[in-house]
Amino acid sequence: MKLQHNLGGLEGLDPINVETKVFVEPWEKRIFGIHTAMMALSNQLGSSPPKYAIEKVPTKFKSFWTWGHLRMGAEAMHPFEYFRLRYYEKWLGGISGFFVSEGYITQAELDTRTAEFLADSQKSAAPLPSGGSPAIDAQVTKYLREGDSPMRPLPAPPKFREGDQVRVKDVNSADHSRLPGNLKGKVAKVVRVYEGAFTYFFPTKDGIGTPMPVYSLVFKPEDLWEESLIDPNSVYYNDIFEVYLEAV
The missing domain is CATH 1.10.472.20 (Nitrile hydratase, beta subunit)
Structure with a gap:
């Protein structure tokens, strides 16, 4: 990476x-x-x-x-x-x-x-x-x-629902990626399933390109950074393509 x-x-x-x-x-x-x-x-x-x-x-x-x-x-x-x-x-x-x-x-x-x-x-x-x-x-x-x-009709129902626990896959980002590297392997909760499917401009080696659901995920900051760097009352959100996620 x-x-x-x-x-x-x-x-x-x-x-x-x-x-x-x-x-x-x-x-x-x-x-x-x-x-x-x-x-x-x-x-x-x-x-x-x-x-x-x-x-x-x-x-x-x-x-x-x-x-x-x-x-x-x-x-x-x-x-x-x-x-x-x-x-x-x-x-x-x-x-x-x-x-x-x-x-x-x-x-x-x-x-x-x-x-x-x-x-x-x-x-x-x-x-x-x-x-x-x-x-x-x-x-x-x-x-x-x-x-x-970038919105398109859903080709299939979303794999995950609000409240599901998911893990971010550890995919090879190759030359171009829309997945932040520090989220790989981390567990989060789905807080929103966006309406419709979203395509990316062109296919990438790590799996995006075709229309797919996108999810808003909430992460615990202590799972991402050292304790001294975080506010204990904060949370971290990120929108992630479905291909980057797997069920816990």
């Missing part, structure tokens, strides 16, 4: 960043906008609710891109790099790597352009490219307003 999958079980990750600004540097707004536009133009939107007429949008971006892909790109980093880089630097690395892997640019082109900007700081202040397409703008705006839903 990669270190960045297990943050909830680690101590001493100082210094803690108490930055209150959402965007610290101007380029962070830009990378957020790029990611949002990629989601709004992703090729799966023609089949996920609500359906978009994505095939009619005149975009050269023809790939599948979601929050999950962005998260997977960050988790694929070397742990030392993951902790060294700022939040939007991880985004920038994941998105840049995706454009290389999908063939939109080459690694050589990316390296050359990066070297140019590092050598001439004035380039970063140059005007942005002009132009664009009103149809693309309309699609991005529509997506920002309506989004896309």
